[in-house]
Amino acid sequence: MTRETEIKLHEFFRGFAGAATSLLLLDYDGTLAPFRVDRFKAAPWSGVRELLNQIQNQKKTRIEVISGRPGAEIVSLLNLETPPTVWGLHGAERLYPDGRRELEFPAPAVRAKLDALSAKLRGDAFGGLFEEKPNAAVMHWRGVAPPKARAIEERTRELFEPLAENDGLQLLDFECGLELRAGRDKGGAVKAILEEVGAGGAAKIPAAYLGDDLTDETAFAAMKGPGLSALVRRERRRTQAEIWLRPPEELRAFLRMWIEAAG
Ligand SMILES: [Mg+2]
The missing domain is CATH 3.30.70 (Alpha-Beta Plaits)
Incomplete structure (x- = not known):
């Protein structure tokens, strides 16, 4: 982890003190799971599923996944004990834990x-x-x-x-x-979630977005102000994200810090 990232994370996790809830927004491919040429074999990095289950079991964090894939693929690949809300198709689809599905149909x-x-x-x-x-x-x-x-x-x-x-x-x-x-992009999905939880208002809710790809840049931009954004990638690149995490080690370290801060 770079010194810069450590300092920003220290500051970010301090914000959990006294917060009743927090928001963890995650991309899937490249962020929680390594790429596979056969994309139906892209399982999360070792330990990541367990850490996310732990975060959900604390009941202090709302997890939402925002992916370019159809949402149902994420639910089965991620396979958490409690399915999170998943935004599929880069934000044009929203799949709720109870199976309800909203889809923006193109004209x-x-x-x-x-x-x-x-x-x-x-x-x-x-x-x-x-x-x-x-x-x-x-x-x-x-x-x-x-x-x-x-x-x-x-x-x-x-x-x-x-x-x-x-x-x-x-x-x-x-x-x-x-x-x-056609339709809403990842930045639009992030804005919709932030609005729903009232982040950026009087109640400061700790919120973070983790992503790896160019398609995550609109989401990074939407987090400016309301929360923290992290580029999760082996090599650093030009990005609007505030911090850089090298997966899988630093991703796991981040999730462990989250558990500690929210616990
Ligand atoms: Mg990705």
């Missing part, structure tokens, strides 16, 4: 554009892995050798960029992929 014209795109890419995904979501078309090139990955990216951008110029579709860059999507 019919937007959906038609995504359908046409999907029909094309289902036939030829340029050598990448094409994923269809209710609100998006996604191209993945994780695990592909660099020259081939560049070719896939180039062809995907050529196809996605003109569509992103209008009508409610946005390009979303992530590491080893590109998404063309």
Whole structure:
């Protein structure tokens, strides 16, 4: 842990004194779990599930996960004793612990554009892995050798960029992929949660967001003021996050500090 991170964490956890509740917002892939080329095998780093169960059992923290995946995938991969609320599809979906699900449906014209795109890419995904979501078309090139990955990216951008110029579709860059999507992003999800709990108001609620990818940057930005944001990544990069944690050791250390502070 860098000295800078240690100082900021010390200050952050001091804020738990007297707080009745706290808010822990988490990305999944790359943050709680290492990447796997087969994304259905991405289990949390050793010890992380147990630490999150412990935090939930203290009943002092509200945990919400915000992921690019459909929410149901997170619930089963994370497999906590009590399922947390999960925002899927980068924030366009919200899946509650009791199974209730809210989904922002794209407008019919937007959906038609995504359908046409999907029909094309289902036939030829340029050598990448094409994923269809209710609100998006996604191209993945994780695990592909660099020259081939560049070719896939180039062809995907050529196809996605003109569509992103209008009508409610946005390009979303992530590491080893590109998404063309509609709806709320991770920053929007964070803002909605903060508003719900009244963070940033008179009652100061300790709140943190942990993420690794470019798609987490809007969430980091939304935490400025109301809480702490952490980039969880082996290598540091330019980011809006306030602190840097190297997984899995420093992630586990962070969660242990959380348990101590909330206990
Ligand atoms: Mg991630």
